[in-house]
Amino acid sequence: MTRRPPLKQQIAFPLLAAVFFGLALFVLHRLSSTPLTAGFMTGPTNSWQWAMRLASIFLWMSLAFVCVRALNELVFFIFRKRKGYEAPNLVRDIFSLVAYITLLAAILKLHFEDISFGALLSGSALLGIILGLALQDTLGNLFSGISLHADKPFQVGDVITVGKWTGIVMSITWRAVKIKTFQNHIVLISNSSIAKESIEVCPRDGQNARIVFFAALYTDSPVKVMQGVREAVRECENVLRYMTPVVRIRNLGDFAVEYEVKYWLSDYARYNDTDALVRQRIWYAFRRGGFTFPFPTRTLYMAQEAPDNGHEQDAETLNDRLSALDLFSPLTSSELSALASNARGRVFAPGETIIRAGDDGSCMYVVHRGSVDVRVDSNGTPRTIKTLGEGDFFGEMGLFTGEPRTASVVAAEESEVIEIGHEAVRPLFEANPRLVEALSHTIKERRAGLAANLPAAAEEETHEGLIARIKRIFHLD
Numbered sequence: 001m002t003r004r005p006p007l008k009q010q011i012a013f014p015l016l017a018a019v020f021f022g023l024a025l026f027v028l029h030r031l032s033s034t035p036l037t038a039g040f041m042t043g044p045t046n047s048w049q050w051a052m053r054l055a056s057i058f059l060w061m062s063l064a065f066v067c068v069r070a071l072n073e074l075v076f077f078i079f080r081k082r083k084g085y086e087a088p089n090l091v092r093d094i095f096s097l098v099a100y101i102t103l104l105a106a107i108l109k110l111h112f113e114d115i116s117f118g119a120l121l122s123g124s125a126l127l128g129i130i131l132g133l134a135l136q137d138t139l140g141n142l143f144s145g146i147s148l149h150a151d152k153p154f155q156v157g158d159v160i161t162v163g164k165w166t167g168i169v170m171s172i173t174w175r176a177v178k179i180k181t182f183q184n185h186i187v188l189i190s191n192s193s194i195a196k197e198s199i200e201v202c203p204r205d206g207q208n209a210r211i212v213f214f215a216a217l218y219t220d221s222p223v224k225v226m227q228g229v230r231e232a233v234r235e236c237e238n239v240l241r242y243m244t245p246v247v248r249i250r251n252l253g254d255f256a257v258e259y260e261v262k263y264w265l266s267d268y269a270r271y272n273d274t275d276a277l278v279r280q281r282i283w284y285a286f287r288r289g290g291f292t293f294p295f296p297t298r299t300l301y302m303a304q305e306a307p308d309n310g311h312e313q314d315a316e317t318l319n320d321r322l323s324a325l326d327l328f329s330p331l332t333s334s335e336l337s338a339l340a341s342n343a344r345g346r347v348f349a350p351g352e353t354i355i356r357a358g359d360d361g362s363c364m365y366v367v368h369r370g371s372v373d374v375r376v377d378s379n380g381t382p383r384t385i386k387t388l389g390e391g392d393f394f395g396e397m398g399l400f401t402g403e404p405r406t407a408s409v410v411a412a413e414e415s416e417v418i419e420i421g422h423e424a425v426r427p428l429f430e431a432n433p434r435l436v437e438a439l440s441h442t443i444k445e446r447r448a449g450l451a452a453n454l455p456a457a458a459e460e461e462t463h464e465g466l467i468a469r470i471k472r473i474f475h476l477d
């Protein structure tokens, strides 16, 4: 909002002008003593007297005009000092209008004594109708303006959308609301049309949000895309620091995963620039993260069966990972390859449950990338008893003992795990009886760990008992 100049500056010119017109009136009335112009106020008879009377009316009106201006400035200066804020323009205009009309009536009465304004106004029904019709729009605007000032649905500096217009409110007068569009055009919307339309208001000091859309390939990890974009957007200029941007998947489209990022602005009036900056930062975040903006694409699988979407790793990578595990160290390379070709990679988002306590388990997992939390229920709240990282395995207890899952396992971050099913393990036991031994040791250790955290889980089973159980389940004898 523009600041008003100081009072001195505002009333200096009207006061000077008032002095000038006052002097001119004084001179004019002194001149009325000449025989030619004497009596110009009481009923002119010659053209000199008429000229004098018109000049007098003109000077009085000019004097009235500058006096009202000076008075207006003074009154609203006092108002500002007392209330601490600027009086609305509409109130100032009404104040001036009433003062002008009153002084105009007084000046006319001074020069035309015979006129009866009361009779003129009350007696003339026709005049009333004509005035009413002529001022229909003006009065409509005036009353809508009064209601706008009373309701205060928006203020100077807010961004509003009325009909097809969107812009920053520059001023609100008794006739219209002036807005500046984002193409820097000034649009005047009459108060009466504002009263009829629905208005969208984005308050200057409110927490206004914007949503920007973007898309990424299906092969780009959603967790990483969302993380990268969130970090990039929160650093943008004019984005509220204390409101973390929200990145969401809005659709799984034909060619791409479609996202939206919602962010909050400090200065909503600059949302076009900020949207553009956000899109620019998304581009850089994609570049850094190695993500790809999608083109309309079709994937053709030629002379090959479409792969299972859950398979994240090819057999070679799985083989590398499995061969590095102590658990499978007794296996020959061909046994390992057989195991890898029967295993499958699975990817989980942070917080996703891989294994749920109490479920039946027919497979075990090896952490290929990321980390997972082993959680037990402690008086109704989940408690992490162990975090397993790359190369660790889990789910073996359910798989090899045939018992329900002893704990829940949840991805601590985006993680890829290798799933090994019952069918894939059986041939290994047959070829390598030492595996059963190695596994039973791990299971015993983990049972002890569980018992330390969850006394109810303590189970007395001998080493031999456990081995016998595994053999029974896999029909190894």
Ligand code: CMP
Binding pocket: 355, 361, 374, 385, 386, 393, 394, 395, 396, 397, 398, 399, 404, 405, 406, 407, 408, 409, 445, 446, 447, 448, 449, 450
């Ligand atoms: P399972 O019982 O099939 O499912 C839950 C899994 O959590 C379990 O197999 C183990 O692999 C794992 N687990 C249970 N207790 C522990 C522990 N104390 N340390 C590490 N892992 C565990």
